[in-house]
Amino acid sequence: MPIYHGGHLRHGRCSEPGRLYSITVVTAGRKALFHDFFLGRILVHELHQVEELRLARTLCWVVMPDHLHWLLELGELELSGLLQRVKSRSAKALNQRLGRSGAVWQAGFHDHCLRGDEDVQAVARYIVANPLRAGLVERLSDYPLWDAIWL
Known part of the structure; x- marks a missing residue:
C-alpha cells in the first residue's frame, strides 16, 4: 500500500481523476479520538x-x-490535495471542539488505486466490515460511523 509523506505523491505514483481509491488515514499517536461519536461526526x-x-x-x-x-x-x-483538505479541515474542527491545538493526524496516508478487474462492492464490504473484524460490534448495524452508497 503506497504511503504519502508531507502531502506529496511518492515517486512513481499518479493521481487520476475518475479513478477509484481506497484510502486510510490514521490519527496522531493512534489516539482513539473517534470512540466519541460526536468527534467522528465532525470527520464525517x-x-x-x-x-x-x-x-x-x-x-x-x-x-x-x-x-x-x-x-x-x-x-x-x-x-x-484532497487528503490534505480533509485532514486539515477536520483537525481544525476537532481541535476547536476539544479546546486544544496540535496534530490530529499522522503525516501522510495509505492508498490503493483499484484496478479495473477488482470487485468494487467486495472492496466496500471489506472496508465497512472493519468494526466487525476489530471486535467493536457483533453486527454492523450496531456501529454508527459508516456508510455506503449501496444501502
Missing part, C-alpha cells in the same frame, strides 16, 4: 463537504476509533 461532515463540492464521490467509509477508511472516486483535485 468533512467527507460530506468534499462530496458537495464534487472533489470526490464517496462510495463508502468507516470511521474507526483511531483511523478512517474511505473508498472514493477522485474528482479533479489531486489525491494528496
